[in-house]
Amino acid sequence: xxxxxxxxxxxEELALKQAMGGGDKKKTEKTARQRLMEEIMDVGGxxxxxxxxxxxxxxxxxxxxxxxxxxxxxxxxxxxxLNILIRPGNTPDWLRxxxxxxxxxxxxxxxxxxxxxxxxxxxxxxxxxxxxxxAVPQKRGANITHEALVLASNLLxxxxxxxxxDEWYSGIAPQLFALLDGGEGPELKKVVAYVIGFGILGRKxxxxxxxxxxxxxxxxxLHHIKPPPGGLPKTDTGDDDEVIDLSKDKVLVKQKDLVxxxxxxxxxxxxxxxxxxxxxxxxxxLLPLWALTTxxxxxxxxSEKITEPASELLKIFLKLSPSAPVLLALxxxxxxxxxxxxxxxxxxxxQTEQGEIQIVDTNRPLQKAGEQYIGLxxxxxxxxxxxxxxxxxxxxxxxxxxxxxxxxxGRWLKSxxxxxxxxxxxxxxxxxxxxxxxxxxxxxxxxxxxxKFPEKLAGQPKxxxxxxxxxxxxxxxxxxEEAGEDEVIRVALSLLNMVITVPGFQKKRVDPDVLxxxxxxxxxxxxxxxxxxxxxxxxxxxxxxxxxxxxxxxxESSSSTTTGPTDRQxxxxxxxxxxxxxxxxxxxxxxxxSEGLNxxxxxxxxxxxxLDIPGILVLLSTLLCEPNxxxxxxxxxxxxxxxxQLASNNHPRAVLTDxxxxxxxxxxxxxxxxxxxxxxxxxxxxVIDRLGQTFTGDLSKMTCEALISLASRRGHRPKTMxxxxxxxxxREQKHKEAEDAWDGSVxxxxxxxxxxxxxxxxxxxxxxEGWSSGTxxxxxxxxxxxxxxxxxxxxxxxxxxxGVGAVLAMASVDLCINVVQVERQLEKGILRRAAVRLIxxxxxxxxxxxxxxxxxxxxxxxxxxxxxxxxLGYVEGTDEDGLVREYCRDVLESLENWKMGSLVDEVSxxxxxxxxxxxxxxxxxxxxxxxxxxxxxxxxxxxxxxxGGVEMLGGRPRIEEIE
Numbered sequence: 001x002x003x004x005x006x007x008x009x010x011x012e013e014l015a016l017k018q019a020m021g022g023g024d025k026k027k028t029e030k031t032a033r034q035r036l037m038e039e040i041m042d043v044g045g046x047x048x049x050x051x052x053x054x055x056x057x058x059x060x061x062x063x064x065x066x067x068x069x070x071x072x073x074x075x076x077x078x079x080x081x082l083n084i085l086i087r088p089g090n091t092p093d094w095l096r097x098x099x100x101x102x103x104x105x106x107x108x109x110x111x112x113x114x115x116x117x118x119x120x121x122x123x124x125x126x127x128x129x130x131x132x133x134x135a136v137p138q139k140r141g142a143n144i145t146h147e148a149l150v151l152a153s154n155l156l157x158x159x160x161x162x163x164x165x166d167e168w169y170s171g172i173a174p175q176l177f178a179l180l181d182g183g184e185g186p187e188l189k190k191v192v193a194y195v196i197g198f199g200i201l202g203r204k205x206x207x208x209x210x211x212x213x214x215x216x217x218x219x220x221x222l223h224h225i226k227p228p229p230g231g232l233p234k235t236d237t238g239d240d241d242e243v244i245d246l247s248k249d250k251v252l253v254k255q256k257d258l259v260x261x262x263x264x265x266x267x268x269x270x271x272x273x274x275x276x277x278x279x280x281x282x283x284x285x286l287l288p289l290w291a292l293t294t295x296x297x298x299x300x301x302x303s304e305k306i307t308e309p310a311s312e313l314l315k316i317f318l319k320l321s322p323s324a325p326v327l328l329a330l331x332x333x334x335x336x337x338x339x340x341x342x343x344x345x346x347x348x349x350x351q352t353e354q355g356e357i358q359i360v361d362t363n364r365p366l367q368k369a370g371e372q373y374i375g376l377x378x379x380x381x382x383x384x385x386x387x388x389x390x391x392x393x394x395x396x397x398x399x400x401x402x403x404x405x406x407x408x409x410g411r412w413l414k415s416x417x418x419x420x421x422x423x424x425x426x427x428x429x430x431x432x433x434x435x436x437x438x439x440x441x442x443x444x445x446x447x448x449x450x451x452k453f454p455e456k457l458a459g460q461p462k463x464x465x466x467x468x469x470x471x472x473x474x475x476x477x478x479x480x481e482e483a484g485e486d487e488v489i490r491v492a493l494s495l496l497n498m499v500i501t502v503p504g505f506q507k508k509r510v511d512p513d514v515l516x517x518x519x520x521x522x523x524x525x526x527x528x529x530x531x532x533x534x535x536x537x538x539x540x541x542x543x544x545x546x547x548x549x550x551x552x553x554x555x556e557s558s559s560s561t562t563t564g565p566t567d568r569q570x571x572x573x574x575x576x577x578x579x580x581x582x583x584x585x586x587x588x589x590x591x592x593x594s595e596g597l598n599x600x601x602x603x604x605x606x607x608x609x610x611l612d613i614p615g616i617l618v619l620l621s622t623l624l625c626e627p628n629x630x631x632x633x634x635x636x637x638x639x640x641x642x643x644x645q646l647a648s649n650n651h652p653r654a655v656l657t658d659x660x661x662x663x664x665x666x667x668x669x670x671x672x673x674x675x676x677x678x679x680x681x682x683x684x685x686x687v688i689d690r691l692g693q694t695f696t697g698d699l700s701k702m703t704c705e706a707l708i709s710l711a712s713r714r715g716h717r718p719k720t721m722x723x724x725x726x727x728x729x730x731r732e733q734k735h736k737e738a739e740d741a742w743d744g745s746v747x748x749x750x751x752x753x754x755x756x757x758x759x760x761x762x763x764x765x766x767x768x769e770g771w772s773s774g775t776x777x778x779x780x781x782x783x784x785x786x787x788x789x790x791x792x793x794x795x796x797x798x799x800x801x802x803g804v805g806a807v808l809a810m811a812s813v814d815l816c817i818n819v820v821q822v823e824r825q826l827e828k829g830i831l832r833r834a835a836v837r838l839i840x841x842x843x844x845x846x847x848x849x850x851x852x853x854x855x856x857x858x859x860x861x862x863x864x865x866x867x868x869x870x871x872l873g874y875v876e877g878t879d880e881d882g883l884v885r886e887y888c889r890d891v892l893e894s895l896e897n898w899k900m901g902s903l904v905d906e907v908s909x910x911x912x913x914x915x916x917x918x919x920x921x922x923x924x925x926x927x928x929x930x931x932x933x934x935x936x937x938x939x940x941x942x943x944x945x946x947x948g949g950v951e952m953l954g955g956r957p958r959i960e961e962i963e
Contacts, residue, residue: 036073037081040099041091043069048098070102075115079106083123104160108168113156113175114184117191120152144187146633149194157199157206157213165212169200173216180264193271201277218281221268224261226288227252227347227359249360252347255306258357262292262309269313273590273634275320275598282317286329287336289314291349294384295357306357312589318395319582319592324403327392331408334384334441381441385448393452397574401453402460406467408446409491413471415439416488450498457495458502459570462511468496469514472521486533489525493536500543507544519544572608575599583619590635597638604645613651616642617658624662624683625676640683644690652691656699659684660706663789674782681788685795695796696803704796704808708815710781711789783831790816790834794841801845806858813842817868820875820884829881836875836887839868843894847901862899869895 046052047062070078082103086096107116121144156176159168178184179192196217200206206213223232231252253261269278282289292310295302318326338359339345350360392401450457457464471492475485496518499505507515519541526538582588582596603611620639647655663680665672688695688703695703793812796804804812816835823831849856869892876888 033077033081036077037085039069040066040081040085041095044091044095044098048095049092050094075106075109075112076119079103079115079119082106083119101160101162105163107156107175108163108171111175113172114179114188116155117152117188117195120155121148144191149191149633152191153195153199156195157203165206166215169206169212169216173220176217177220177264180267181260182267189267190271193268197268197272197274197277201281202274207277221261221265222281222284224253224257225265225285229346231346231361249350249362251358252361253359255356255358258359259305262306262313266309266313269316269591270589273594273638275591275595278316278591279320282313283321285313286317286326287333288338288349289317290330290333291336291338292357294387295349295351296380296383302355302357315391315395316589316591318391320595322396322400324400324407327396327400327404328407330388330391331404331442331445334381334388334445335437381437381444385441385445388445389448389452392449397571397578398456398459399571399574401449401456402463405446405449405453405457406463408442408449409467409495412439412443412446412491413488416485450494454498455502458499458505459574461499461505462567464495464499465510465514465518468492468499469517469521472525473517476521476524486531489533490536493533493540496540497536497543500540568608569610572603572606572610576603576608576610576612579603580619583623593635594638597635597642601638601642601645604642604649607649613646613654616646617654621658621662621680624679625672627675636679640679640686643683644686647687648690652687652694652699655687656684656703659687660703664706664710674784677785678788681785681792685792688792688796688799691799693800693803695800700796700800700803700805701808704793704804704812707789707793707796708808708811711786711793711819712815783828787830787834790819790831790838794834794838797838797845798841801842801849801858802854802856806856809842809858810860813839813868817871820879820888821871824879826880829884832875832879832881832884833887836872836884836891839872840887840891840894843891843898847894847898850901865895865899 043062043066047059047066052059073081082099085091086100086103088096090096091099106112109115156172159165163171176192176196179188180196182189200213200217203213205211207218208214209218219228265281269281289310292306293314295307298307337345337350338348345362347359347361349357351357392404396404471488475489475492500507522537522541522544526534526541528534576599579596579599582592582599588596600611600616620642623635623639626635643655643659659680662672663677663684665677684703691699797809797812801809816838819828819835820832846856846858846860872888872891876885876892879885879888
């Protein structure tokens, strides 16, 4: 059996350990983990060995002993041990399959979810270097990378085959919710939000309504804010044994449960940018959130617990779905207090004498107006309308505001005319009688919108002018003396005055037919008498005429080609401004920022002329420079997508120039960290992929020259070196202060580890430290950036070798040959890997060009190939990095195959030139021309060509050397 000390080492780590002399098997000291693994293998062998000859009772007892061992073992220790034992070769196949079953259900144990998360972060290579840090990520602040987060999410979001989805999600949901509450720290709170949002609810198989994931992770949040029809299950209300007082309302949801649901939903929504999930979760809660947001007399602590979280969620949803139907739903339910049916709600929000808000069941008879308006007094209407207008102002575009206003105006117009049929049907007839309080509310809101949003309403004048023209035309068809009609005309004239007096109104842009109706109606109305409407109509007639003369004067004094912006340009400009505000506002949550990027993406796709390309590039670069986090990674991916969209929509030069400048970072910006520059490199890679065969000419030359310069060893970063020196000095000072405080060396508080493991960690830390320029270097460029540049350069060659050109392609190959020869340090392994991969990409691109019959004009002849083969052969036999050696073997094999293929093609061309052979048989072999039938027919004396091969002269073969 292998040394237990080696069980949790990869092959590379084991080779490193042996090379360091750490493979001494004489040591007898065993760690607790090793003893646990041996016990698991021993007891598991007795329980599951198919060759065991014990009786069934003994086998059953062994299984119980094994399960007891699993049950009493601490979760984190069990995870680590089972993860080692299930590796191929460490245990028999029959035991490994059983251990895998127990490993997959560990999250169902108490604290199993947290332990699984911590273990995933500990073992993922991107998260940390020191295992002592990885073991306790929450306390020691381990680096939770996006890759490790995806691993943890996949681990928890997919039920194993041994349990049903209901068993799985019902088991992990309480643990996930407990972590989402934030008691274990903000980092785990974000991690769990990612797992729930992207891993479970973000997938159709587990996050669609009706699935187990939705049932156990979405419905508990939604149903404690808006109970489902029929009420909550008794297990959720927690009143199985509670004595019910029939004289009081039945409490469905207590305030503490309502507060918990709001806080968890808020944490889930704002922890990561998933607009689609936000809409699915919040759309059913539109009216409940509105009721809680506008709850009267909500002072602390009620406002902190309920009103403010509900208001933030409502604002997020309105910004993600700023549509007229959504706003109309709020308008028509301004006094909503709960329930499903306006006439008989099953439940309502109700405030207790202690000031708490609960959800109660009610069966009392309701007034005719409907439950949602019971108790809605005029002061309450006045209190709710300004809050609604604040939401409108922050989340809705001018088009949405105008649409809602027109709908409200149409409803009011119909009511003011006494439900009379007319030639103009503004809105559909309502079969049920309208609530007078609702009608009054709509009128109040209509007037408030005219007062607060005159510019927004006038910014969409087309539909308003059409409506005004219809109202005035109807008013002049016959003599109307009803007071209601006078009020209708007065409001219509006010709307007309608001539109034509706003700055920027242009009469020439109004539909001629609509304008003709308005002018004739105003003239007729001005002659009806000495009343207010007639005077207003007369003034508006003069105003329209005045504006017409002003337009005429401006047309004479300015160029006739000068025109105002089109409707689309106006709307696009407003959309662009809204998107920028979503992204740049400091308090914008991640879903709203993501929606802002979506708006810009739509403008790019539609080739909108109002886009400020330099401004967008500055915005994207700022976002890419933001630190990594679970939510920012999503934003970074959206930014990279926008770069590719801009590049493929007529702006490749601007995009490439900006990305190259950010990637090179010649000014050594403080914001351009290594991670940020690597993200710019990823964006550059994606843009080159999108450009494809258009990546040529000056674009290709500029990009490849910059990459070659960056990948070389000539880069010098004095500012970075000076900053690192300052940081090192600060660290040294802190270390000295700590030693003074301890009166000697600072003790290591980390968990004790073996000498072999410590040696391995020391080497890994030295490698990571060697990636950056470090305090002992001379400002040399970071190795990770150089390796990234070589990888992007390889992608350029694979994408369009012809566009790169012979000079830059061969310069890239020469650079890589120098790298693998000269830079042999251990920490430069990733650089040598990238260099060898570039050579492979070059050979692959040459082969593809040959297969397609394209002539590249690149001199990669036999002498150059032999030089490359010799150098890589030496590297393959001497390099310390296993991947470098493996890549070298791949390149050498590709070179040999390419050479043989070239020889076969050369022979085929010679045969075709000589007239070809008839019949079948062996006619081609690498480096040989073999055709006995042709030899006999020729009778000898025929040369096979100057390049060598085999000739049949007089029936005797003559072998010649060929290249």
